Structure formats: structure tokens, C-alpha cells
Amino acid sequence: MYIKLDPQSDFPIYSQLIHQLMEGILKGDLKEGDMLPSVRSLAADLGINMHTVNKSYHELEKRGIIQIVPKSGAVVRLQQAEKESEHYTRLVRELKPVLLEAMTLGMGKAEINSLVELLVKEYKEE
Template sequence: MLLKIDFESEIPIYQQIKNQVIKGIATGELSPGEDLPSVRQLAADIGINFHTVNKGYTLLKQEGWVVIHRKSGVMVNPEFKTELTEEYMETLEENLEIIAAEAYLRGLSSKDFQKIINNKFSNFIGKRGK
């Protein structure tokens, strides 16, 4: 998986790394057990500080998306179990509330907002690696 970093984005680079790995897992582009570049290798490939990559990988590890072994490196968690925790649902609702508020203020209709959400969600259905 080739990460595409937008250096002009307001989204921090470590967050872009995290987001792209999660999208890669959801689309099946990354499979459970698949190796990811080492922290130093990814930093060199992208041309960024390795601490930035480390921060992205650490967040992914904390959320269970990847496992990190000192000797074998970073890989997509082969034993990841999806579960909808109360904490995740609260975070999801908070994030969606801000997105919905901005869409409303910009004049997006409820119907169009729901259409966008449904289209984005349907992009992942049936694509996740098993």
C-alpha cells in the first residue's frame, strides 16, 4: 500500500497515516497479517521525521489495527476483532455532529447529507480482507 501524504493538508501527517491504514484495511487493500513498512523505512520513503510515523503507528496499535514487534516490525493485526464499544459510538456521534453541523450551515440538505454518508459507507461493504 502506497501512502499518499498531503503536506498542504490541515490534517496532521500522523493522522493521515492512521486514516490511510484504516481505509486500506476496510477496502481489503491491506489484509490481516500483512507487513507494513518499518517506522524508519516509511519515514524515509515519505521524507518525514520517523517520530511522526511512530505517532501514527502508535495510535493504530492502541486502537488494535496493527501489532508492533521489535524484531518482525509492524503488521496489520491478524486477530483484530471488530466491536462497537460504547466509547467508539460516543466518539463517532461527536465527530458526525460537527460534520453535520458544518454541512447544515453550508446549506446541504438532510437528504444530500445522508446520500453522501451512504455512498461513503457503501464503498467499504464486502471489500474487507478476511
């Protein structure tokens, strides 16, 4: 799996890494149950600091996407966003303000739907 980080980007490195790892999971490069590389080895591979990788891993754990087993490593969790889970709740809380903003900027229901579809396709068909 190829990870590309841009130190010049507006997005901090740890965000970019989160993003790339989520894409890796979506594309199937990382499957459920797979071990992620250790923070140290991934940091070395990417030429960044261990702590930066660590921050990304912990953020992904907070979002329910991976599970960190101390002293052992990190594993991709079985995914299924159950409606009652805290992760689903958080997701809705993140989605709401963005949709509100879209509507305030004048986008209609249809427009928003097609934008969402477009973006979703981007990931699925990559």
C-alpha cells in the same frame, strides 16, 4: 501499496498517513494480521521522519486499528466494531457533533443519509 503524502496539504503529514493506511486496509492492500512496515523503513521510503510515522502508528493503535508489539512491529488487527467497545464509543462521539452541524446547517435526514452513502461508496468502490 502506494502511499501519497502532500507536504503542502492543510492536513499534517501524520494525519495523511493515518488516512492512507486506513484506506490501504479498506482496499485490502493490508489485510488483517499483516505486518506494517517498520517505522524506520516506512519513514525512509516516504522521505519523512521516523517520529512522524511513529505518531501515526500510535494513533492507529489508540483507535484499535493496528496493534503495536514493542520491539517487534505493528500488525493490522482483526476488525469488528463491537457496540460495547471503547472504539465504538469514541466513534459515536466523533460522529455526533458532525451530524449536529449538518442539521444546523439545514440538512435534512434524507440529505444526510445520501451524503453518508455517497462518501461510504467512495471508499468501498475505490
